[in-house]
Amino acid sequence: MxxxxxxxxxxxxxxxxxxxxxxxxxxxxxxxxxxxxxxxxxxxxxxxxxxxxxxxxxxxxxxxxxxxxxxxxxxxxxxxxxxxxxxxxxxxxxxxxxxxxxxxxxxxxxxxxxxxxxxxxxxxxxxxxxxxxxxNWRLQEEIAEREKTAKNLRLTQFSVDNAADAIFWIGPEARISFVNFTACELLEYSTEELLSMSWYDLDANYTPEVWPGHWQRVQQHPLTIESRHRKKDGQVIPVEVTFTYINFEDHHYHVAFVRDVTWRRWATEELFASENRYRSLFEDAPIALGEADLSRIKAHLHHLSQAGITDLKSYLAGQPGVLGTVLEAIKILDVNQTALELFEAETKGEFLSKVASILTWPLYATFYRLLLALGEGDQAFTEETVVRTLSGDCRHVALKLSPASDHHESWDKVLISVVDITERKQAEAALQKAHDELSRRVDELTTFNLITQTLSAVTDLGTGLEIVAGTTARLFAGHSTMVLLFDEDLSTLTVAAYVNRSGPELQKRNRQFPRWNGLVGQRLFEQRRSLVVSQPHLTQLLVDAPDLVEVDKVRHMMIVPLQARGDVIGLLVITLNQPERQFTSAEIELAETIAGQMAVTIENGRLFEQQQEQRRLAESRSQELDAFARTVAHDLKNPLGVIVTYADFMTTYAANLNPESMAEKIQVIRQYGLKGTNIVDELLLLAGVRKQSVPLAVLDMDRIVYQAEHRISFLRDEYKGQIVIPASWPAAVGYGPWVEEVWINYLSNGLKYSGQPPHLKLGATPQPDGTVRFWVRDNGPGLPPEKQAVLFTEFTRLDEVRAKGHGLGLSIVRRIVEKLGGTVGVKSAMGQGSEFYFTLPAGNGVGQPPPGK
Structure with missing residues (x-):
């Protein structure tokens, strides 16, 4: 290195x-x-x-x-x-x-x-x-390349084995050297069986004398022939064989690709038969058939495309004469007998010479759309249109054009079918009319069922009527729907539900209108008949109720009485805002049916509310009875028990009691007897207030308060209390004996439960609502809010709230004051005392009964 x-x-x-x-x-x-x-x-x-x-x-x-x-x-x-x-x-x-x-x-x-x-x-x-x-990298590459080659070999073998054609490798002596799986399937031999055979065994056209010449021809160029091969079961099938020569590893082979052409033979025969059948069907078909040459149109469209015209619709709009040229370019080649009958022609020559007379404006439009379809490249065109017969009659037809096989590019042979659908069109129109009527009936029935379900399911009558009003408005495709109900004296109608479908929702609910009189009132309320009015703003109908409907929009109005048990309890009003739209007799009948269902539901709702009120009242009475039993058991039994105890004591020890002791015991018995009597009197007063009617007058409040103070003077002395009374009282209306009981209860409670010693201050304040508020303020410890909420509940014991007493006094106060048209209440804060008050009508309403009583 x-x-x-x-x-x-x-x-x-x-x-x-x-x-x-x-x-x-x-x-x-x-x-x-x-x-x-x-x-x-x-x-x-x-x-x-x-x-x-x-x-x-x-x-x-x-x-x-x-x-x-x-x-x-x-x-x-x-x-x-x-x-x-x-x-x-x-x-x-x-x-x-x-x-x-x-x-x-x-x-x-x-x-x-x-x-x-x-x-x-x-x-x-x-x-x-x-x-x-x-x-190592080179080694990995070689391994990958070998694996790739092996995979390709496997794929090749798989492709050969599963090829659509049977494959045979044949040697120079006609021996079979290789077959694929398809060959085995085709001839039903196993691989071993085929490899043990020669080509002569499969194809009778080849013999040892013929084979050498065949071998030489295939070596020069591939050869395709049709032959017949024998299967294992002896069946002979037609095949197409393609021979090709290969030299593989210095060995010479002919590779034969064999394909079963049974289907081809059958197809050829069928094609010939089909042509004969087609001609027969064409001539004898029950629908009008024809052949046409549209190649000139196709060529013209191609020319336009080559010229850069892509928007054919715009081009035709700017060249109106082109459509006529296109129609002239259509060449009718043939028509069948049914076509002659449809167009009322005697012969094909007559029809072909007068074909221009069948054109109508709808047919011109059809050919215009045909031209656009061809420009888009569509291979078929179907449309319903109108044609004219040679006698001038117009017929509705279903027209279909499609090129024959192998003519899709040129369109020089186009098959045309024309089906006369005039009767079908007439039937469809009648059917559509019947369907529309049935749909309307179904919609009405569905909506009516929905209205019925809604009315039967509602718990809130007002909400239910609003829903039904909206559904009714949609059912009648109306402008608005309104439900009006009578008050108790049948003099005023109140809007209970209102729906406006054609504009902003107007605030009409709870608005009141006077009852109609005259002919309108007679028809609606006496004859109990529906009323339909066109142009209601031009009639006297809206004089007494000008705001009932939007007069600038409503063109027709239907008013249907709501009847329950023979009485008219209200009205259903439906309006239309289209001048051409009027109420039909069926719609009037449907509206009356809906109105009847509404009336029954309204009456049932009112009865249900009455039943609920009676049930609440019965439950309240039951609760009062239970509380009364507890009160009597506790409050009345206590003084009676003391009286009985003292009486038994005096009876047993009378000889040993001196006159002073005897007098003391008798005084105790008398006091407790008075308490029991007072409890009984309060119970009688509580029961009487509910049932008794009393005359109302301006009260002498000075005298009433004086008598009340006198009656509870023993309590004032017992508790060493002080009562401050104002110098004068504002005038108020009521019933003196009952108001005196109110003061007695407020004063006695104040003395019992105020501070030590109790200090009470009385007063009155005129109120803006025409009442006078009378009050007693004490110096007691005060009441928490949760105690204030139940203080005036009947038979709620005051000792449950503070210390001792019975459960009658304050419930009597509430019953008396409410009977006289006033209210009761308490204002209190912990540590700051309490103010008990009641209200009565001011003195300017002398002799008038309490509101709502």
């Missing part, structure tokens, strides 16, 4: 060592490159390929180990041999260097002969490794 082509990179931070080593290696015949640190060494190795690197380990910033690691990580430098230069002799450092990929170490100070020897050795090893790698 010479050193002329080897370049060595020396990396050392000592300039003296670099200079010394460079001079020595140059003298030894190497090309030398130098670097003073790690980064410059990495750059040098990448930019200028080298064959070996002498790398100093101990360098500042980036030592030799780091440089070696990076060199081995880079593809261009990872195979360069690296010899470390070091002044160290530590085994660990050497092991580390070898692990990083170094091939050797040289130790400073250098023995130059040793250095050159090691460099020579490693360069030689590198060269040998490179040669070995090249040989």
């Amino acid at each position: 010479t050193t002329d082509s080897n370049t060595i990179l020396i990396v050392d931070d000592n300039p003296d060592i670099l200079k010394m080593l460079s001079q020595a290696l140059v003298l030894a015949g190497y090309a030398v490159r130098t670097a003073y640190d790690g980064p410059s060494a990495l750059a040098e190795a990448q930019q200028h390929p080298v064959d070996l690197i002498l790398l100093d380990i101990a360098m500042p910033e980036m030592d030799g180990f780091a440089v070696c690691r990076q060199l081995k990580q880079m593809a261009p430098t990872q195979d360069i041999p690296i010899i470390f230069m070091t002044a160290m002799s530590d085994v660990v450092d050497e092991v580390k260097g070898f692990q990083l990929g170094a091939v050797d170490y040289i130790t400073k100070p250098f023995q130059f002969e040793t250095v050159k020897a090691r460099i020579h050795t490693h360069l030689t090893l590198q060269h040998l490794q490179n040669r070995l790698a090249q040989k």
Whole structure:
């Protein structure tokens, strides 16, 4: 190995060592490159390929180990041999260097002969490794090439075995040397059987006397013949055989490609028979048939294409005379008898001489589209059009043109079929009309079923009516649909649902209109008949309800009464905005059916709501009854128990009681008897408030409050309470005895549950809504919000909220005040006391019953 082509990179931070080593290696015949640190060494190795690197380990910033690691990580430098230069002799450092990929170490100070020897050795090893790698690469290439060749051979063998033709290799003496799998299948012999045979055994046309001449002819040029081969079962089949001569490995063969042509023989015979059948079918066909020559049209289109005319439609639009020229270029070659009958011609000569008279404007349009189709390259054209007979009658026909086989390019033989579809067209028109009517009926039935399902499934009557109104509007293709319902006294109609399909949705729901009178009212509400009006804005219909419909858009209006149990409960209004569109009798009947279903659903909905209300009321009464039982069991049993206990005590110890003690016990019995009586009175009052009707009048609130305070004076004294009463009261309407009970309950609760001692302040405030708000404010501890929410619930015990008492008082307050047309409530904050209030109508409504009562 010479050193002329080897370049060595020396990396050392000592300039003296670099200079010394460079001079020595140059003298030894190497090309030398130098670097003073790690980064410059990495750059040098990448930019200028080298064959070996002498790398100093101990360098500042980036030592030799780091440089070696990076060199081995880079593809261009990872195979360069690296010899470390070091002044160290530590085994660990050497092991580390070898692990990083170094091939050797040289130790400073250098023995130059040793250095050159090691460099020579490693360069030689590198060269040998490179040669070995090249040989391995060549070996891999040879192996791949051989595998490719073997694969191609397998593919060739597979192709031969599975070729469509049977293949035979035949020697000079007519012996069979090779057959493929197709040959075995064709003749039903096994491979071994065929290889043991001669060509004479298969083809009776060949004998030992004929074969030599045949061999010589095939050696000169390939030969194709038709023959007959004998199968194993003795059957003889027609075949086509192509012989060709080959020289394979200095052996001469004829390769025979054999194809079964049974189908060809059959096809030839069938073709002849087919031509005869075609002529017979053509002449006797039940549809009009003809042959035409369109080659001149095809040639003209080709000429236009060559001239650069690609937009044929635009060209024909600018050259209207071209279409006439095209029609003249059509040459009719033949027609059958049915065609003569269709066009009312006696002979073919008569038809061909008068063919121009069959043209109609629809047929001109058909030929125009035919020309466009030919320009697009279509190979067939079909269209329904109109032709004229020689007598002048017009007939609807289905026209089809397609070139005969092998004439697709020239179109010089085009088959034309003309089917008379006049009766079919008439039947289709009638069928379409019936289909449209049936579709309309089906749509009506489907929509009606949808309306029925919607009405039977709705839980919210208003939403259900909106859905049905929209469905009805779509069913009638109408402008708008509206449902109006009567109020209780049948004087006002309220819009319950409104759908506008032809414009923005107008806000008409809940709008009210007066009941129609006169002839309109008589027809709708007394005769209960539907009303259809055209141009409603020109009639008296909208005088009482000018905003019922959009008069500038509505052209026809149908109003259908909604009847339930013999009464009209509302109206269904459907409008149309197309002047030419009118309501048919079937549509009126359908609308009446929908209206009947609506009315039943509305009535059922109202009955359902009443049932729900009665159920809620019954449940409320049941809850009241349960609470009443608990109240009586607790609140009434307590004072009665005390009375019985004291009575038993006095009966047992009467002889031992002095008059003062006896009087004390009797007073206790009296007090508890009064409490029981009070509870019974409150129960009777609570029951009476629900059923009793009382006269209303302006209240003398001073007297009422005075009497109430007097009645609970014993409580005020017991609790040492203070009650502050205003000097005057605003006028309010109510029933005095009941209002007195309200004050008694509020004052007694205030004394029982306020601060110690209780301090109550009474007052009244007129409200903007025409009521007066009366209130009692206490100095108690206050109530949390969750307690306030249930405070006025019937038979909710006050001691459940605060301390003690019975569950009648505040429920009586709520029942009385609501009966008088007012409300009750409490305002409270923890630690700031409470304000119990009730409202009554102000004094300007004397004698009027409470709203809604």
